[in-house]
Amino acid sequence: MDVLIVDDEPLARDRLIRMVEKIDHCRVVAQAGTTERALQAVREHDPDVVLLDVRMPGADGLSAAADLAELDDPPAIIFCTAYDEYALDAFDTEAVGYLLKPVKQEQLETALTRARKLNKVQLAVLSQRQTGREDESQRSHISAKTRRGVELIPLDDVRFFIADHKYVTVHHVGGETLIDDTLKDLENEFGSQFVRVHRNALVAVRHIEGMERASQGHYQIRLKDIEQRPVVSRRHVAKLRELMAQI
Structure with missing residues (x-):
């Protein structure tokens, strides 16, 4: 399963990369520090899942998720954020997961497994x-x-x-x-x-x-x-x- 990681903090991206690479049948195909770059990366790499932060400079993760949902074949969205107040808005974008930082390995594996299931x-x-x-x-x-x-x-x-x-x-x-x-x-x-x-x-x-x-x-x-x-x-x-x- 191909994963795109989107977070404006390089250290946060690096941590998620290490966690994803520990999971069987998962690989990180790209990373992005802005939602604009994330949308471009989705078009370039066609990932199965996007791990997406909410608060970022410029357009936020919720806006990016709404844009991705308009694609013919959108990737699954799992939010990874330090803020719990956006959960309801996140699921309005049809996200399949909402993980609070610091993300735990077991929680990430569960969310990615859910994303693999039949739609x-x-x-x-x-x-x-x-x-x-x-x-x-x-x-x-x-x-x-x-x-x-x-x-x-x-x-x-x-x-x-x-x-x-x-x-x-x-x-x-x-x-x-x-x-x-x-x-x-x-x-x-x-x-x-x-x-x-x-x-x-x-x-x-x-x-x-x-x-x-x-x-x-x-x-x-x-x-x-x-x-x-x-x-x-x-x-x-x-x-x-x-x-x-x-x-």
Whole structure:
């Protein structure tokens, strides 16, 4: 699990680095002394978790957490601060943990373990597959404006969505089609049926056949009735393994 540490005090960052490096399957991929640098580091390193101080020069940690929450695939946030009065505000940003300094090793390990668990979207996938229930308010088709007019693509035919800059392409059994929806909107609407495997990709859970390692070393998803295999980012590999073990 990749961790970004954000604190304006170098000694505090150094202490957290030593603590994280004692935890199995965790590594510090970057550190930052300001929230502005933290946002840049998230874009550069795509961490699984951000250990974030609250009070810092310039924009505070709460503002940074709110900005991170707007990302398509935000990292988990664990606040590490000397002040307990921000706890309620912190959890309003959907933080998964709030640790008071001096942070204890056991508390940090517990918080990082919690961050590794399946997120709500993935748990909804399991529940939906076990009960056979689907949200009747969801669309049954994806609409796209093409040369022929408005094309309706049955959701059952969709294998994955992939984003490239400002555009999202739906890959389905009939081919590929550009659509106007954003990846984040699609995830919010169809989160019980699709799972994120990469910052730029959502795949249909019901059509997953397996995950395999490609010759280049990265992992990719094998889907039914389609040759394309979306790449799985390293931060999603463990969660996908856990998901596939339960479906």
